[in-house]
């Protein structure tokens with residue numbers, strides 16, 4: 001066990017501190033493996049856990065956390081739980097119902113940060129805890145206005161079942177519309193973000209709105225293609241990028257540590273996923289060094305930009321958020 005580092009935070013507009021580093025859990029759902037990995041993460045200083053209804057692992061996470069509370073090793077107040085509303089429960093009557101299920105699974109009476117997972121409300125697969133795909137592999141749209149769902153998010157915020165509310169995978173226009181019509185402004189946006197997709201414009205836009213920023217796929221999500229393997233996933237390997245390797249040698253750190261450190265220094269919360277004990281410790285060992293401005297600039301100036309998560313199974317949805325992907329598809 002390393003001595004747990006102090007993790008820097010950024011204040012959200014509601015005054016709550018968002019840790020700039022946490023533990024991602026997408027595709028971690030083997031109970032034994034996840035419990036072991038999360039235990040190692042918590043013992044080594046991870047405090048933010050990122051999950052979602054559709055990851056199918058909230059109960060495993062809740063059970064693991066309960067063991068930490070019972071043994072007195074951690075208090076609930078020391079943990080920051082982010083979870084997400086699935087795209088098939090966007091109707092106002094469904095939001096709180098779904099949240100209640102998630103609270104039960106996570107063994108808690110509040111969520112620190114609750115996000116609308118996707119701007120594309122869709123039908124549920126009655127057989128699976130997942131969205132429904134049609135015969136072309138597309139999700140089936142449910143026309144529900146974002147403002148209806150956001151109102152329900154505001155209500156659960158007011159009920160104190162969630163301490164902060166936010167969005168994931170929404171574009172600037174969609175966020176702007178919510179902000180203009182909201183009683184409670186979004187506290188956080190979670191989107192893909194790494195050296196090959198730095199999100200400079202969206203990040204600056206969020207800063208101007210006082211919305212904190214979380215980077216998913218901070219290591220380029222090397223195992224993303226295990227999800228929907230029949231889908232075409234864009235190429236892009238941030239962990240083996242020559243610039244990252246060069247800088248990692250200079251600091252005697254690993255490529256993953258350089259990538260995560262860069263996000264933290266940008267003021268972006270990074271949530272790498274790993275179920276490998278050595279990597280879990282490697283990823284959090286980034287608070288004993290600082291990238292200098294020259295190296296930050298070198299990482300910033302990487303010209304090749306590629307969206308690794310185009311989520312094309314949503315491309316026909318009227319609220320599909322990625323105009324770049326949509327335009328490129330139209331030109332094909």
Ligand SMILES: NC(=O)C1=CN([C@@H]2O[C@H](COP(=O)(O)OP(=O)(O)OC[C@H]3O[C@@H](n4cnc5c(N)ncnc54)[C@H](OP(=O)(O)O)[C@@H]3O)[C@@H](O)[C@H]2O)C=CC1
Nearest residue numbers: 024025026216217218219220221223256272273274275276
């Ligand atoms: N809001 C959204 O729509 C989305 C949210 N997310 C969230 O963001 C989190 C992170 O994104 P994710 O897609 O998991 O991708 P990451 O960029 O975190 O990459 C995870 C992958 O990298 C491997 N890995 C972890 N650490 C290292 C290391 N030090 N060296 C080499 N390989 C490493 C892991 O393998 P192994 O586990 O085998 O060690 C795993 O295969 C998710 O887990 C989820 O919580 C992700 C995608 C979309």
Ligand SMILES: O=C1CO[C@H](CO)[C@@H](O)[C@@H]1O
Nearest residue numbers: 026052117118227309311
């Ligand atoms: O969080 C998630 C992980 O990535 C998946 C693949 O695109 C998404 O469907 C999901 O929103």
